[in-house]
Amino acid sequence: MAAHPDDTYFLEDGSVVLLAGETLFKVHYTRLIELSPAFKHLVETISAQVDGEPALIVEGVSAAQLKSFLWAIYASPEDVEDFFESSNSVEMCMRLVNIAAVAQQYACTRRAAWALPKLHAAWGVLKDPVPAYLVQGLLSVHTTQTIPLPAHIHQRLLRDIELGRPGVIGGIIYSGPRCTPRDLLGAAYYAALLLGPNGWEESLALSSEHHNVLYRGYHNVAEHWRGMEGFPPPLAHACAYDEEQRCDRAWRHAWTLCVASDTVRDPERANADILGRLSAARAAVHAACNGRVTIAGQEVEVGLKSRMKEKCVERAQEAVERAIEFVKSQLCNFFVPTARGEAVVVSPILSDLTASSSRTAASSRTMSAFASGRTGRVARAMLVPR
């Protein structure tokens, strides 16, 4: 084994040798036990021989993590102060993530309670670019912790995804569904999808497994859009019962023209950009209310307001808004199966969205599905299609 002693924490008078990765640390057993009785298990269970000497393997902890943790035990108050004053924000966050990770693993509750608030505060002033490994560290610390990701960090990550920051997008995708809130994961995969295969490799360095997820997502997004093109988002009529059929026909006709309009079919837009298309469709519906849309360079009269009750036109516009919010809230489902291991839940959404032939239970189901998109609220302001 090519283990080597750490340059700082291989203390002459230490009483126990720890092995993390390929680095040896020599520290005081009594200090460890003071912090948490969980360290006793190390001695009882796992050990290795390094150069004929016994060493305790600290499993699941990297050398960098253990070194940060030992710093939190051994550094003088002045050193700690110096570090917080002089180090850069990425370094600072990484050290705090490392301390929290080891503290959690060995049930050092007080040490974790010391590190986490400092980490959350430091993240608030973190400078770009945020590297992928730091995002992964942050998310893994919050998976094993009962403390959820603080709202300001959640928002910051969503914003960074929206801005296309590769470290954040890649770090979230690498963290995967076990560590990542689904709205963040969905937003990150969607942002990656829009970058295209070159971006997956070059700027995000994703694995072939992730490529497969993205291809599956691409297929699901395209399928979902095809479904939406064919059937307008269901509207809750405000007109009289016997006018509904005529109203539905007018809405279906208008929607068909709107999704065929040049702004929606813009060839510059990435094929998978469903939110971009929906946002263009929303603009086309607004234009269609009083006038025309342009299809293949030709202006086509729609005049939605002359064919539908004004209140129902408003309801139609609201239905488009809801459809956009719904897609935003469901982004993750396009890419990653739900926790129950089901296949990607896209077709039920589709069938709900398309069951609009009349005001039936199906459309009220859709309404409640729209209304219940809790994660969608967070994603709403984000991912504004470019």
Ligand SMILES: [Zn+2]
């Ligand atoms: Zn109506």
